[in-house]
Amino acid sequence: MNINRRTFLSTSALGAATLAAGCANDPVSSAPSATNAVRNNPLDGVARENIKITDVRVRLFSCDYPIEKWWYGVGVTILTEIETDQGITGIGGPSPYGNPEFVKEYTEKHIKPQILGKNPFDVEVIAPSHRTTNKAMAWAGINIACWDIIGKAKNKPVYQLLATNCEPVTRIKHYASCGTIWDFDKRPEDLIDEALGYKDEGFYGFKFRFAEHFEQNMTIAKYLPFLEKLRLSVGDDFELMHEFNMRPSTDQAIELVPKLAELNFKWVEEPVDRWGRSRPRIPNEPEDIDKAIERHLRIREAANGVPISGGETMTDRLEFKDWVERDAYDIVQPDCDTTGLSEGWYIAQHAHLHDKPCVPHNWHGDLTWMSNIQLVAAIPNRMVLESCRHYNPFRGGLFKEPIEVVNSYAEVPTGPGLGVEIIDDADKKFPYDPDKHWLKTQPSYLR
Numbered sequence: 001m002n003i004n005r006r007t008f009l010s011t012s013a014l015g016a017a018t019l020a021a022g023c024a025n026d027p028v029s030s031a032p033s034a035t036n037a038v039r040n041n042p043l044d045g046v047a048r049e050n051i052k053i054t055d056v057r058v059r060l061f062s063c064d065y066p067i068e069k070w071w072y073g074v075g076v077t078i079l080t081e082i083e084t085d086q087g088i089t090g091i092g093g094p095s096p097y098g099n100p101e102f103v104k105e106y107t108e109k110h111i112k113p114q115i116l117g118k119n120p121f122d123v124e125v126i127a128p129s130h131r132t133t134n135k136a137m138a139w140a141g142i143n144i145a146c147w148d149i150i151g152k153a154k155n156k157p158v159y160q161l162l163a164t165n166c167e168p169v170t171r172i173k174h175y176a177s178c179g180t181i182w183d184f185d186k187r188p189e190d191l192i193d194e195a196l197g198y199k200d201e202g203f204y205g206f207k208f209r210f211a212e213h214f215e216q217n218m219t220i221a222k223y224l225p226f227l228e229k230l231r232l233s234v235g236d237d238f239e240l241m242h243e244f245n246m247r248p249s250t251d252q253a254i255e256l257v258p259k260l261a262e263l264n265f266k267w268v269e270e271p272v273d274r275w276g277r278s279r280p281r282i283p284n285e286p287e288d289i290d291k292a293i294e295r296h297l298r299i300r301e302a303a304n305g306v307p308i309s310g311g312e313t314m315t316d317r318l319e320f321k322d323w324v325e326r327d328a329y330d331i332v333q334p335d336c337d338t339t340g341l342s343e344g345w346y347i348a349q350h351a352h353l354h355d356k357p358c359v360p361h362n363w364h365g366d367l368t369w370m371s372n373i374q375l376v377a378a379i380p381n382r383m384v385l386e387s388c389r390h391y392n393p394f395r396g397g398l399f400k401e402p403i404e405v406v407n408s409y410a411e412v413p414t415g416p417g418l419g420v421e422i423i424d425d426a427d428k429k430f431p432y433d434p435d436k437h438w439l440k441t442q443p444s445y446l447r
Helices: 005-010 017-021 067-072 100-115 120-126 133-154 158-162 189-201 220-234 250-262 286-302 317-325 336-353 366-378
Strands: 053-062 076-084 089-092 171-177 205-208 239-243 308-310 385-388 409-411
Touching: 053 100, 076 100, 076 133, 076 366, 089 133, 089 366, 100 133, 120 133, 133 158, 133 336, 158 336, 158 366, 171 239, 171 366, 189 205, 189 220, 220 239, 220 250, 250 286, 286 308, 286 317, 317 336, 336 366, 366 385
Parallel strands: 171 205, 171 385, 205 239
Antiparallel strands: 053 076, 076 089, 171 409
8 A cells, every 4th residue: 555644644643632642652652641741841840950061072983894885974983072070971972974083173172162161951052053064063962962961960861851742762663774885787686685684684674775876877767677676575564765865856856756656665865955966065045945945845746645854964953944844854854963962852843743753864873873762762753763784883883782673673771861881992992093084085065
């Protein structure tokens, strides 16, 4: 049966009613909300502790990776640490796409002097969002680390503090996300084999990308028979999502999305470049946004009910606002390593008021996962969370007790704060090599 927006939303436990009733239809937890008082932000009613920031530092880590996989950020990760006068250290994970060396310098030289002596409970004042993407990622690390401190100071997991209008859950459904390196002309069956491998692992669904060199030698007419073969191979009981990575033209996307509806795809992600290939990623004029939204509305109209998702590079709730309110997106996909936890929460709540699920982008490994899983556990419009299956030693390699997916589900760390600890020998296990990581050799719109 083809999915449509109405059935999609109704089966995702969404709607304004959940604001009062909690997540009664959530497949993981049917408990009603235990929260009676109205809380307009996660710190409403939370007693403030007397605590001050005494130091801020950033640690960089590297690992070996195949050179052909540079585009996906493997090879480097970033850890932000905030120390306090109460002996509590908070950790945060800025996106590696912010350029690790920039994030370290910007944090230690520009952010640190601004927040020394401040109280982490003032998180939204001392760690605001920022519209410049790499600076936003640096601030995201600070914001997340402040929340880690707050949770530890209150002896509560972060998800309990963030769950203002919904009973939180401690078990989150994940889909496999990869399909990054395959060649249609050499052996397209590699993608089918990969999908079947995830199904054998116990994943319920798989999100994949276009083949290498798609723009040079691919037509939609050539591509569709392969997608039909993929669907037939994995069966109707295995969900498929297609990440477009903004690569096709608008005309190509409009040609392809109705066919994905026929193949019962769960959603289409980032269908086209939001601002045109000749423009910067961050629009600086209102008409840029208007044109981008109009392109997405055309694609959405052609999609025959397949939800359109996106937003992984957006930095705050204001950047999402028009996309949500004008229905350019059916699903919002912020990433806490870019927005921070505070903005991630506001984005999810705004989407919830418009009956839209929040399914965070969750790609770079442990230091991204630790905040996104806390957010998803706490929001009323949760659905699933991405599980990056790309080669990455930082997935499972940095925590003393790793987050793990078993049969599509992962347990949310329930300890105070983010509930995770960095391994003692992280610097020895993953020594940073400034000449190794992918930003040194490849172009990036974030530099």
